[in-house]
Amino acid sequence: MATIDDVARTAGVSKSTVSSVFSQKRPISKEVTERVLAAARQLDYKPNYWARSLANKTTRIIGLNMPGERVKFSLFHLSLLNGVLSECSSSGYRLLVNSLSRTYLDEVPHLAKEPVDGDILLDPVEGDVRIADRIRQKLPLVVIGRPSGEFESKVSYVDNDNVENGRQVTEYLLGLGHRRILFLNASAGKTVSADRGLGYRRALEQAGVPFDPQLLVHKDPNQTSSDFGYAVSKKAIAKHPDITAIITDTDKMAVGVYKAAAEAGIAIPGDLSVIAFSDETVFAAELHPPLTGVKLFGEELGREAAKLLIDQCVSGNRSVKRALIATEMVERGSCAAAPVRAATDH
Amino acid sequence: MATIDDVARTAGVSKSTVSSVFSQKRPISKEVTERVLAAARQLDYKPNYWARSLANKTTRIIGLNMPGERVKFSLFHLSLLNGVLSECSSSGYRLLVNSLSRTYLDEVPHLAKEPVDGDILLDPVEGDVRIADRIRQKLPLVVIGRPSGEFESKVSYVDNDNVENGRQVTEYLLGLGHRRILFLNASAGKTVSADRGLGYRRALEQAGVPFDPQLLVHKDPNQTSSDFGYAVSKKAIAKHPDITAIITDTDKMAVGVYKAAAEAGIAIPGDLSVIAFSDETVFAAELHPPLTGVKLFGEELGREAAKLLIDQCVSGNRSVKRALIATEMVERGSCAAAPVRAATDH
DNA sequence: TCCGTTTATAAAACCGGTTTAATCTATTCG
DNA sequence: CGAATAGATTAAACCGGTTTTATAAACGGA
Numbered sequence: 001m002a003t004i005d006d007v008a009r010t011a012g013v014s015k016s017t018v019s020s021v022f023s024q025k026r027p028i029s030k031e032v033t034e035r036v037l038a039a040a041r042q043l044d045y046k047p048n049y050w051a052r053s054l055a056n057k058t059t060r061i062i063g064l065n066m067p068g069e070r071v072k073f074s075l076f077h078l079s080l081l082n083g084v085l086s087e088c089s090s091s092g093y094r095l096l097v098n099s100l101s102r103t104y105l106d107e108v109p110h111l112a113k114e115p116v117d118g119d120i121l122l123d124p125v126e127g128d129v130r131i132a133d134r135i136r137q138k139l140p141l142v143v144i145g146r147p148s149g150e151f152e153s154k155v156s157y158v159d160n161d162n163v164e165n166g167r168q169v170t171e172y173l174l175g176l177g178h179r180r181i182l183f184l185n186a187s188a189g190k191t192v193s194a195d196r197g198l199g200y201r202r203a204l205e206q207a208g209v210p211f212d213p214q215l216l217v218h219k220d221p222n223q224t225s226s227d228f229g230y231a232v233s234k235k236a237i238a239k240h241p242d243i244t245a246i247i248t249d250t251d252k253m254a255v256g257v258y259k260a261a262a263e264a265g266i267a268i269p270g271d272l273s274v275i276a277f278s279d280e281t282v283f284a285a286e287l288h289p290p291l292t293g294v295k296l297f298g299e300e301l302g303r304e305a306a307k308l309l310i311d312q313c314v315s316g317n318r319s320v321k322r323a324l325i326a327t328e329m330v331e332r333g334s335c336a337a338a339p340v341r342a343a344t345d346h
Numbered sequence: 347m348a349t350i351d352d353v354a355r356t357a358g359v360s361k362s363t364v365s366s367v368f369s370q371k372r373p374i375s376k377e378v379t380e381r382v383l384a385a386a387r388q389l390d391y392k393p394n395y396w397a398r399s400l401a402n403k404t405t406r407i408i409g410l411n412m413p414g415e416r417v418k419f420s421l422f423h424l425s426l427l428n429g430v431l432s433e434c435s436s437s438g439y440r441l442l443v444n445s446l447s448r449t450y451l452d453e454v455p456h457l458a459k460e461p462v463d464g465d466i467l468l469d470p471v472e473g474d475v476r477i478a479d480r481i482r483q484k485l486p487l488v489v490i491g492r493p494s495g496e497f498e499s500k501v502s503y504v505d506n507d508n509v510e511n512g513r514q515v516t517e518y519l520l521g522l523g524h525r526r527i528l529f530l531n532a533s534a535g536k537t538v539s540a541d542r543g544l545g546y547r548r549a550l551e552q553a554g555v556p557f558d559p560q561l562l563v564h565k566d567p568n569q570t571s572s573d574f575g576y577a578v579s580k581k582a583i584a585k586h587p588d589i590t591a592i593i594t595d596t597d598k599m600a601v602g603v604y605k606a607a608a609e610a611g612i613a614i615p616g617d618l619s620v621i622a623f624s625d626e627t628v629f630a631a632e633l634h635p636p637l638t639g640v641k642l643f644g645e646e647l648g649r650e651a652a653k654l655l656i657d658q659c660v661s662g663n664r665s666v667k668r669a670l671i672a673t674e675m676v677e678r679g680s681c682a683a684a685p686v687r688a689a690t691d692h
Numbered sequence: 693t694c695c696g697t698t699t700a701t702a703a704a705a706c707c708g709g710t711t712t713a714a715t716c717t718a719t720t721c722g
Numbered sequence: 723c724g725a726a727t728a729g730a731t732t733a734a735a736c737c738g739g740t741t742t743t744a745t746a747a748a749c750g751g752a
Contacts, residue, residue, distance in 0.1 A: 037454075044482065053396040054396045073431070081419060082418045086445075094461075096440055096441070099440075099441070100434075110438065111392055115407070137392075224628075252628050255632050286601050286629075
């Protein structure tokens with residue numbers, strides 16, 4: 001394809017003039033501009049993105065970084081993604097999704113600086129190496145979810161208040177008279193599961209209800225949400241018949257619980273209340289019964305993260321910022337007062 | 347950050363030696379390699395991705411291109427995306443999602459060659475300018491969905507057999523005795539809606555059932571699927587009480603139909619059969635009644651598209667290929683024989 | 693009219709890598 | 723022992739842009 005030199009030659013000007021015409025960083029007379037653009041059109045010339053990036057030291061691309069290897073985007077990720085893309089599109093940024101495993105990236109022939117101006121990190125885990133990595137490389141960074149430990153105060157992040165969310169749903173169920181509440185939490189290691197778990201325990205503690213570790217189960221990352229919800233709730237229902245409420249990490253997980261309950265002849269919400277951390281409105285409302293849940297506003301999270309990051313990239317301002325996105329509990333019909341029998345069980 | 351020159355100086359070798367150590371394209375003695383890597387580690391050096399791309403004329407990045415501006419990824423797109431990412435991750439490619447509008451990209455200061463080795467195009471429409479664009483730039487290209495008109499034979503694409511799918515669901519409903527079948531099709535202009543619409547009409551024709559244009563409605567792109575499904579089916583049910591079956595473009599759209607039917611006191615599948623082109627299994631099975639639909643295997647589509655594209659990029663082989671991904675109709679419970687009353691209506 | 697500015701364009705250096713062609717050793721073979 | 727050859731390393735050119743610095747032309751004021 002044609003290069004800037006070809007255009008310069010054809011238009012009878014120097015390459016720096018052509019450069020100025022396209023970058024618009026220096027004024028070029030109307031007449032010459034026309035001539036250059038005409039030559040470019042004739043040669044079907046477009047500036048080379050990478051040559052530009054090399055000289056400009058900026059790409060107008062931000063990265064979206066999945067945690068482990070071969071992780072699939074969930075419904076929640078989809079919301080995040082839509083939010084991020086919406087912000088990108090209005091700010092003129094592209095989004096690079098990096099799903100390459102660390103082992104791959106660390107092989108000598110693939111070793112390279114990430115080709116982005118900044119990175120959004122999804123699903124931070126305890127002691128997340130990705131964060132230290134970005135900090136060392138001085139790459140602008142925004143985490144979606146709370147970074148663990150020392151990093152919490154060192155990097156910008158966007159999150160819901162998950163401790164509060166965990167507390168809120170637990171308190172809500174406690175208020176309905178439930179005492180034995182099973183929590184199907186996100187995978188162990190994720191800070192989101194730690195936070196929600198903490199909120200859950202705090203609410204129990206405050207209500208004087210003893211915490212039973214058997215009622216706090218972490219998702220197996222190798223299982224789908226619905227399979228996990230089904231398998232674990234089925235087992236738990238059989239083993240602990242005094243459970244009257246279940247909190248699930250996602251709406252799909254709740255679907256698994258619905259299935260297990262149906263098979264066991266347990267009525268929702270009559271015998272069992274179910275509440276989910278959720279981002280799906282359309283389907284949740286159509287389940288039987290409609291699923292009560294806490295809306296997380298993933299799109300808002302994504303948009304806000306992208307905004308913070310792009311702001312950092314544009315302004316060069318590395319100050320650490322934090323955004324907590326408000327959530328909203330939506331009562332739909334899967335929670336009810338605890339059955340009297342169960343309340344006396346313990 | 348440290349550059350290749352810094353490393354060369356520190357290690358006491360030339361920059362071309364350092365380059366060879368990292369690119370592994372030329373043998374370097376073990377001893378020198380060690381020395382270079384040590385220097386790199388010490389300086390925290392990583393090769394600059396952009397400089398590399400510039401010199402190599404390849405980026406190991408493929409693009410994913412949304413159609414218009416500010417379009418949100420749907421559940422189906424999510425499946426595609428997961429398929430694409432899975433293939434990317436195993437081939438060592440990154441994925442660049444471009445959601446920038448054409449008008450933006452055509453402004454002089456933003457004008458540039460796409461920074462990718464090839465592009466995947468989603469949701470082709472009639473006379474899609476994006477395709478001609480890529481062809482002119484000689485950029486490897488794979489379309490997900492059938493490209494329109496002349497392009498069908500000129501570019502590689504991956505698709506379901508949508509004409510057949512349209513025919514199949516219509517025939518299925520006809521076989522159940524339905525004669526007045528409302529088709530809530532995808533947006534006008536998309537080739538997928540044209541194809542399914544064609545299959546629908548062919549099935550009707552073959553069965554000797556007259557085609558009523560009022561029963562073929564295209565989605566309004568400004569409405570959500572479920573809102574559209576709700577609004578249109580509500581109106582249609584009132585206006586054409588002889589409708590006994592509805593085909594919807596997506597499962598979310600079917601949810602809208604469920605809602606409209608419930609409000610009108612119409613039983614599914616007793617009074618009204620519903621069938622959807624679908625990619626969502628978990629929720630579809632949990633609706634009341636469980637939603638019958640045609641699984642499209644979006645993940646397979648995405649994976650195959652990425653495979654074709656990366657193959658083109660790696661081999662330089664521009665031959666036009668096509669992959670049709672098999673679909674599968676899953677009967678769940680939202681379709682039944684047409685009610686007798688309605689069958690005599692017409 | 694002449695000189696100091698301003699304005700438009702050009703030449704050359706630069707961004708940070710890769711690659712070709714040249715150089716310098718070390719080895720092999722007649 | 724000298725020439726041919728192979729192997730490792732390097733100098734210099736190159737990828738396609740941007741930017742700094744230089745130059746030429748146009749303009750304005752004294």
